[in-house]
Amino acid sequence: MTRIPRAPLILGLAGLTPFVWGAATVVSNDLAALGAEVLGPRFIGPYVQLFYGSVILSFMSGVLWGFATKATGAQAATGYTLSVIPALWAFFMTGGGPTSAATNLLFGFAGLLMLDFAFAQWGLTPTWWMRLRVLLTAIVVACLGITVIL
Known part of the structure; x- marks a missing residue:
């Protein structure tokens, strides 16, 4: 595996903000109250995580679709088919x-x-792809896990 390029790493980590913020407002009533007052109730707790999570799964379907364009024949058909699963x-x-x-x-x-x-x-992916995806997925799953447990 190769090192994750700086731009995808920074943008990927920045994209975690709604998940981390949502988990933080689930854990802290004070932070939730502040967030509701400043941003509105839709942008705290599970609500921000659920809406944004749906958007990101849909976005990732598009990313996978793009990777499928590198394939041919049956592998391409399989790739296109699998790529729509996250959005659905x-x-x-x-x-x-x-x-x-x-x-x-x-x-x-x-x-x-x-x-x-x-x-x-x-x-079909860059050589660094799995390093980035494991990191981001671990954080997303941890944040959603906080929401599920609490």
């Missing part, structure tokens, strides 16, 4: 209340990591 998962599995939606998102991100691994094994 977010669409169908994030209803039913914050705990079940957060649980389903947590599993969605874990499943996405498996798809990332498959695309990496097929040689």
Whole structure:
């Protein structure tokens, strides 16, 4: 594996902000109150995590679709088919209340990591891809886990 380039690493870590912020406001009532007052109730606790998590799973479907364009034949068809799963998962599995939606998102991100691994094994991703994805996924799953547990 090679080193993660600076721009994807910084942007990837910055993209964790809604997950980390959401977990922090689940843990701290004072922070939640401040966040609700300044940003509004939609931007605290599980609400920011659930909305943003759905957006990111959909975004990652597009990333995987882009990787699938590097393949040919049956592998390309498989790649395109697998690439739509994260977006469909977010669409169908994030209803039913914050705990079940957060649980389903947590599993969605874990499943996405498996798809990332498959695309990496097929040689369709940059060599540093899995290092970035494991780091980001671990943080996302931890933040969603806080929401599910608390």
